Amino acid sequence: MPIYEYLCRGCGAEFEAWVRKPDEKPACPECNGSELERKLSLPRLHTSGTHDLAMRAAKKRDAAQAKEAAYTQRQYELNHDD
Ligand SMILES: [Zn+2]
Numbered sequence: 001m002p003i004y005e006y007l008c009r010g011c012g013a014e015f016e017a018w019v020r021k022p023d024e025k026p027a028c029p030e031c032n033g034s035e036l037e038r039k040l041s042l043p044r045l046h047t048s049g050t051h052d053l054a055m056r057a058a059k060k061r062d063a064a065q066a067k068e069a070a071y072t073q074r075q076y077e078l079n080h081d082d
Contacts, residue, residue: 002018004016004017008031008033009070011033013028014039014063037070039066
């Protein structure tokens with residue numbers, strides 16, 4: 001089962017979730033919302049301390065960008081129902 005990273009469009013929380021099917025969407029653990037942005041899952045093989053910190057900084061940056069991209073992504077999904 002793959003791990004996916006999600007960004008909640010309702011409250012902005014980021015979390016990871018196991019999904020059994022590619023189209024399965026979990027609920028946000030923070031607000032129980034279902035408007036989620038699925039991010040690319042990253043292989044979690046190289047987890048050194050420095051890498052973790054770098055990833056955390058990158059995630060913060062990505063989160064800001066993801067919020068901006070969320071609306072565009074939403075429109076894309078609405079028009080490309082796959
Ligand atoms: Zn939420």
